[in-house]
Amino acid sequence: MARPLTADIDLNALRHNYQLACELAPDSRSVAVLKADAYGHGAVVCARTLEDLAPAFAVAAIEEAVVLREAGIKVPIVLLEGIFSADELETVDALGLSMAIHSDWQLQAVQDFSPRKPIPVWLKVDSGMHRLGFHPEHAEQAWKRLQSLPDKVTDVHLMSHFATADMTDDRYFLSQFNLLQELAERLDAPTCLANSPTVLAHSEAHGAWNRPGVMLYGSDPLELSSDTSRRLQPVMSLRSEIIAVRELGKGEPVGYGGRYVTQGPARIGVVACGYGDGYDRHAVDGTPVLVDGRRTAIAGKVSMDMLTVDLSDLPEADIGSEVVLWGKSRHGAVLSVDEVATYCDTISYTLLTGVLPRVPRRYR
Structure with missing residues (x-):
């Protein structure tokens, strides 16, 4: 008789929650975030559950992407923090990964690299979270550098992260969003801005891509639950x-x-x-x-x-x-x-x- 403690994972609930994210943003593609072993749920099993639905998966680092590829997952995978050293670009190229670029050294590493085929990239802008990303004043120059490298990069998008999208007080969210919207319009750039609370509560920020994370696993990220967030099912x-x-x-x-x-x-x-x-x-x-x-x-x-x-x-x-x-x-x-x-x-x-x-x- 085994110890009775188990973590029971309802894969139908996972599919339901992903489909809810898609329903809320019908004009966006939704990348399913599987970082941290799919938030503790098991990245490989969750990827296999969603691979017929999701056009892409996202992970934090290359090690997480390697686990999925070695398990036979062929869906595109995005590295949300990009590379941590220039030599990782060999693996990015070999495994057909996409990546965020959040700093000058990453951009330079890509510029110096010769991939077998151009790498899809998301240019990360620090719109107010103050973790990763180019300062808005430098983002336009970085965007133009990427656009000048068609043999090295492709499918360039603007990416950022909202600090307060889960809160009922939306003033700081709106300041971030307005900054990003103006930048995207000026560059004629597609965007990936919406995390789980943004998917649930801020349709104005839905972009070409959204990246639902914790909501896929049935957790309500909103400070004040809504009729929509209450439709999430625990996984x-x-x-x-x-x-x-x-x-x-x-x-x-x-x-x-x-x-x-x-x-x-x-x-x-x-x-x-x-x-x-x-x-x-x-x-x-x-x-x-x-x-x-x-x-x-x-x-x-x-x-x-x-x-x-x-x-x-x-x-x-x-x-x-x-x-x-x-x-x-x-x-x-x-x-x-x-x-x-x-x-x-x-x-x-x-x-x-x-x-x-x-x-x-x-x-x-």
């Missing part, structure tokens, strides 16, 4: 079982440090899941879980291999009862990973990408 269900039950009296401490103290007679369930599996140790008392489809909460600090939950109001729960840490219960209830993340003072991205390899992924 990962982190599921375990009760492995022991403790009957305690009033005033009994539970777990490391005795953070949680029973307020009266209590039933405490022990769950096979802990921070050694990637569940966030910062989860506070009261963090929701589903036990046999009913909501209850964590009671006590998360341990490496276990956590404890309050079963006092669930008299029928016992050893073997299903526990869903986030996702869909077999009983029909759903617990959003976004809600769990708020109790851990983090975001869904860190929970999903943080599920460690010892947790088996089960695909359906």
